Amino acid sequence: MNWQFFLEVLVGGLLAGVMYSLVALGFVLIYKASGVFNFAQGAMVFFAALTFVSLVERGFGFWVAFLITFGAMVVFGVATERVVLRPLVNQPPITLFMATIGLTFVLEGLSQLLWGSQPHGLELGIEDMPLEWLSQNAGINVSQFDLFAALVAGILVSGLALFFQKTRIGRALRAVADDHQAALAVGIPLQQIWAIVWTVAGFVALVSGLLWGARNGVQFSLTFTALKALPVLILGGFESVAGAIVGGLIIGASEKLAEIYIPEFLNAPLTEAMGVSVNLAGLEIWFPYALALAFLLIRPEGLFGEKHIDRV
Amino acid sequence: MSDGRNIGEVILNLEGISLAFGGVNALQDISFDVREHEVRAIIGPNGAGKSSMLNVINGVYHPQKGVITFHGQTRRNMDTHAAAAQGIGRTFQNIALFKGMSVLDNLMTGRNLKMKCNFLQQALYWGPARREELEHRRKIEEVIDFLEIEHIRKTPVGRLPYGLQKRVELGRALAAEPSMLLLDEPMAGMNVEEKQDMCRFILDVNDEFGTTIVLIEHDMGVVMDISDRVVVLDYGRKIADGTPDEVKSNQAVIDAYLGVAH
Amino acid sequence: MLYRDAGQFKDTYAADQQIFPIRQDRIGITLVLLFAFLVVPVIGNQYWLSAILIPFLISALAALGLNILTGYAGQLSLGTAAFMAVGAFAAYNFVLRVPGMPILVSFVLAGIMAALVGIVFGLPSLRIKGFYLAVATLAAQFFVVWALTKFGWFSNFSSSGVISAQTVVILGYPFDTPVRKYLMVLTIVVLMALAAKNMVRSSIGRAWMAVRDMDVAAGVIGIRLMHTKLLAFAVSSFYCGVAGALYAYGYIGTVEPEAFNLDLSFRVLFMIIIGGVGSILGSFFGAAFITFLPILLNTYAEPFAQAIGLQLPAGMVSNLELIIFGALIIFFLIVEPLGLARMWQIAKEKMRLWPFPH
Numbered sequence: 001m002n003w004q005f006f007l008e009v010l011v012g013g014l015l016a017g018v019m020y021s022l023v024a025l026g027f028v029l030i031y032k033a034s035g036v037f038n039f040a041q042g043a044m045v046f047f048a049a050l051t052f053v054s055l056v057e058r059g060f061g062f063w064v065a066f067l068i069t070f071g072a073m074v075v076f077g078v079a080t081e082r083v084v085l086r087p088l089v090n091q092p093p094i095t096l097f098m099a100t101i102g103l104t105f106v107l108e109g110l111s112q113l114l115w116g117s118q119p120h121g122l123e124l125g126i127e128d129m130p131l132e133w134l135s136q137n138a139g140i141n142v143s144q145f146d147l148f149a150a151l152v153a154g155i156l157v158s159g160l161a162l163f164f165q166k167t168r169i170g171r172a173l174r175a176v177a178d179d180h181q182a183a184l185a186v187g188i189p190l191q192q193i194w195a196i197v198w199t200v201a202g203f204v205a206l207v208s209g210l211l212w213g214a215r216n217g218v219q220f221s222l223t224f225t226a227l228k229a230l231p232v233l234i235l236g237g238f239e240s241v242a243g244a245i246v247g248g249l250i251i252g253a254s255e256k257l258a259e260i261y262i263p264e265f266l267n268a269p270l271t272e273a274m275g276v277s278v279n280l281a282g283l284e285i286w287f288p289y290a291l292a293l294a295f296l297l298i299r300p301e302g303l304f305g306e307k308h309i310d311r312v
Numbered sequence: 313m314s315d316g317r318n319i320g321e322v323i324l325n326l327e328g329i330s331l332a333f334g335g336v337n338a339l340q341d342i343s344f345d346v347r348e349h350e351v352r353a354i355i356g357p358n359g360a361g362k363s364s365m366l367n368v369i370n371g372v373y374h375p376q377k378g379v380i381t382f383h384g385q386t387r388r389n390m391d392t393h394a395a396a397a398q399g400i401g402r403t404f405q406n407i408a409l410f411k412g413m414s415v416l417d418n419l420m421t422g423r424n425l426k427m428k429c430n431f432l433q434q435a436l437y438w439g440p441a442r443r444e445e446l447e448h449r450r451k452i453e454e455v456i457d458f459l460e461i462e463h464i465r466k467t468p469v470g471r472l473p474y475g476l477q478k479r480v481e482l483g484r485a486l487a488a489e490p491s492m493l494l495l496d497e498p499m500a501g502m503n504v505e506e507k508q509d510m511c512r513f514i515l516d517v518n519d520e521f522g523t524t525i526v527l528i529e530h531d532m533g534v535v536m537d538i539s540d541r542v543v544v545l546d547y548g549r550k551i552a553d554g555t556p557d558e559v560k561s562n563q564a565v566i567d568a569y570l571g572v573a574h
Numbered sequence: 575m576l577y578r579d580a581g582q583f584k585d586t587y588a589a590d591q592q593i594f595p596i597r598q599d600r601i602g603i604t605l606v607l608l609f610a611f612l613v614v615p616v617i618g619n620q621y622w623l624s625a626i627l628i629p630f631l632i633s634a635l636a637a638l639g640l641n642i643l644t645g646y647a648g649q650l651s652l653g654t655a656a657f658m659a660v661g662a663f664a665a666y667n668f669v670l671r672v673p674g675m676p677i678l679v680s681f682v683l684a685g686i687m688a689a690l691v692g693i694v695f696g697l698p699s700l701r702i703k704g705f706y707l708a709v710a711t712l713a714a715q716f717f718v719v720w721a722l723t724k725f726g727w728f729s730n731f732s733s734s735g736v737i738s739a740q741t742v743v744i745l746g747y748p749f750d751t752p753v754r755k756y757l758m759v760l761t762i763v764v765l766m767a768l769a770a771k772n773m774v775r776s777s778i779g780r781a782w783m784a785v786r787d788m789d790v791a792a793g794v795i796g797i798r799l800m801h802t803k804l805l806a807f808a809v810s811s812f813y814c815g816v817a818g819a820l821y822a823y824g825y826i827g828t829v830e831p832e833a834f835n836l837d838l839s840f841r842v843l844f845m846i847i848i849g850g851v852g853s854i855l856g857s858f859f860g861a862a863f864i865t866f867l868p869i870l871l872n873t874y875a876e877p878f879a880q881a882i883g884l885q886l887p888a889g890m891v892s893n894l895e896l897i898i899f900g901a902l903i904i905f906f907l908i909v910e911p912l913g914l915a916r917m918w919q920i921a922k923e924k925m926r927l928w929p930f931p932h
Contacts, residue, residue, distance in 0.1 A: 097704070102901065105896045105900030109898075278725070282720060289709065410784050410788055421781070427777040431805060437772035485795075488796070
């Protein structure tokens with residue numbers, strides 16, 4: 001086995017995992033604050049990336065486009081709170097979940113209605129090239145774009161952590177996450193908090209959309225990539241920011257390793273054993289889900305989630 | 313109290329039951345027994361572990377220590393299905409009816425264990441499956457008669473007032489024709505009239521069907537009136553056990569209820 | 575007045591427990607069935623039968639399957655299309671590989687194969703609930719489509735996994751025209767809908783609803799959760815599997831695994847949300863709605879836009895469709911979570927008195 005190559009695959013996977021973590025982070029924020037499992041997070045990533053890239057193509061500068069897109073995400077967040085969440089307050093979580101599936105369709109349709117459905121390339125000015133210093137000194141190829149993405153993700157996560165730990169809004173948010181009714185009773189404006197959380201999740205979606213878009217192009221399949229955040233959440237638990245990050249890294253790394261090594265090691269023996277040609281290539285489509293499922297059976301509450309006791 | 317009724321042998325015996333959630337000890341080394349046909353009350357302040365006790369008896373919670381003997385069968389843990397199959401019925405503190413179903417369907421669900429047709433026969437709804445449905449419907453109508461809820465048979469339970477929901481929940485438990493009923497605060501939140509009705513139903517069940525009753529209740533008047541023996545729990549420990557009069561005069565019980573200056 | 579049930583007294587429990595206890599409902603359903611079986615084959619043209627009614631019936635069957643699992647047993651699934659795919663490919667392989675296999679038997683076996691796959695992916699439901707389970711069914715969705723594409727055996731080594739359904743012959747009688755296909759699909763769907771209705775009004779249906787409404791209480795009255803949930807997965811997947819087989823044999827003819835993608839799963843989910851969660855009739859309402867809406871949009875959006883002087887960009891209609899579907903889902907969840915079936919019920923209750931105010 002080629003250890004240098006293994007290491008490259010592993011590091012590549014971990015860095016891709018950072019991107020999953022970013023999308024998962026958006027899910028966790030909303031789940032913590034409102035108990036809503038926001039299926040539309042992937043569509044938000046797509047919407048943000050498509051809006052940004054379309055603005056840039058129409059001659060806006062990076063920061064102008066960034067601000068306008070962020071503004072659109074704010075509008076979207078506030079509108080969602082008004083139109084979807086507020087009338088559904090106190091409904092069972094599964095109803096809210098299905099509502100966000102509806103939201104996903106609205107957002108996907110809206111994005112393509114506004115900006116068309118052709119794929120776009122996105123340049124952030126950092127090339128997807130191996131970092132020369134590492135290639136020369138350690139003999140490992142690690143993309144400098146991936147490193148940049150990891151750095152951005154790191155900054156974003158620390159920023160959010162500070163925001164939630166140190167500010168008044170953050171404290172209110174943690175109170176809301178703990179118990180809606182109690183938070184309302186002590187005078188925390190629930191609706192305002194939800195609007196803020198959706199806005200922050202929109203910001204996270206924007207950042208992840210830019211990074212994902214720059215890596216894989218801005219196209220509809222982005223929404224599927226974002227679905228990979230679901231197994232990440234199952235691994236990490238829905239309520240833990242740390243879990244989202246660790247889960248993302250695990251999913252990213254194991255997915256890349258499985259993609260490369262499982263077909264390599266299992267195709268031949270399986271072909272021999274079953275008598276027909278077996279090709280396991282492409283299993284990364286479902287592998288993260290299967291991994292997460294297997295994990296669920298062992299530890300249903302996730303890596304960092306809290307064990308839940310049914311009281312009757 | 314036990315005039316005319318035959319209090320029988322011990323049918324349920326709990327020995328050294330301890331239950332903990334994480335670091336919290338809900339029950340510590342609790343032993344008591346229940347005799348056939350008696351009304352056995354479990355009382356104690358909030359958080360004393362009364363509901364947990366019932367949950368242990370019918371297998372919702374699994375204690376870490378202790379053994380349960382029911383009808384001569386000794387085991388570490390009950391499981392809910394075995395408990396139901398052996399004739400233990402149950403109502404809950406916060407009503408646990410099936411909200412999306414009608415009163416009739418809720419009661420019929422209570423008889424599920426007694427229905428033997430498989431899903432293929434039921435899909436055809438012909439012959440045995442149809443006969444079975446009708447036969448159990450007749451039984452259910454008896455329960456409906458008994459609890460005087462004829463007028464709400466077809467109403468979805470979610471639309472009923474609280475007192476009636478409590479009654480339907482009792483009906484669902486009765487539908488299974490249990491030999492032992494675990495009632496978790498059957499009269500909580502009721503007005504005087506509703507309480508009287510519920511008391512009457514419980515005593516009638518005990519009298520007419522000979523059903524053994526294990527009951528948690530906060531209304532001391534009711535407890536002292538209808539129960540044969542009382543267990544008192546406090547902070548997950550048993551502090552007293554005996555007839556209502558014995559318990560009433562027990563110093564530990566008075567301290568637990570009124571608080572005591574240390 | 576039209577829908578007055580006064581004076582219809584039930585003097586036996588049997589009369590009270592019929593499928594349709596109210597006389598007007600019995601007359602109504604009889605008329606609908608007579609129309610569907612006798613009139614539609616005569617007046618329906620090929621476009622109506624093949625492009626509208628057959629897909630509507632097949633969708634309704636799939637929706638019925640999902641409704642059993644999600645609406646009655648309360649287990650959310652995002653993998654409906656995967657179970658349909660299993661049904662389609664299983665039927666194809668049974669007919670292909672077993673000489674003399676009667677087609678109807680292959681449909682049943684296809685349903686059973688789908689049921690077995692359903693049980694496997696239903697196993698996590700014993701440990702997990704709600705959206706965790708939704709993620710598990712997503713795994714089924716991606717895995718099944720991948721496996722059918724990757725392993726050539728399933729499609730008899732055709733390129734990119736496409737299968738072509740063999741001609742349907744039942745008792746020497748070929749079902750090859752739109753009318754005949756329509757009658758075959760209609761018969762199967764009606765019989766299975768009847769069976770579903772019977773199950774949900776029997777003890778198994780009550781057990782499903784009990785698990786949905788409050789699983790702890792269901793366990794306490796002696797319902798075996800594992801058995802009940804897995805049976806829901808099996809029966810539901812059986813329905814979806816037969817729907818998949820009909821999709822290949824009664825509708826499209828030539829199918830690839832990609833046809834059973836996540837989008838189809840969502841469509842079926844939308845059908846039950848709009849039609850009515852936990853309602854057999856609702857499955858049909860929802861299927862009709864989701865089948866007809868795109869056709870209406872395609873037929874009328876373009877002429878309408880031209881009439882007011884607009885030029886619709888390409889792909890506009892399909893995006894509009896996404897937005898409308900999504901918005902409708904949110905609308906129904908907020909305004910009428912029990913969907914069209916509940917609205918129909920309310921309308922009927924109004925009709926008991928109409929036109930009098932009291």
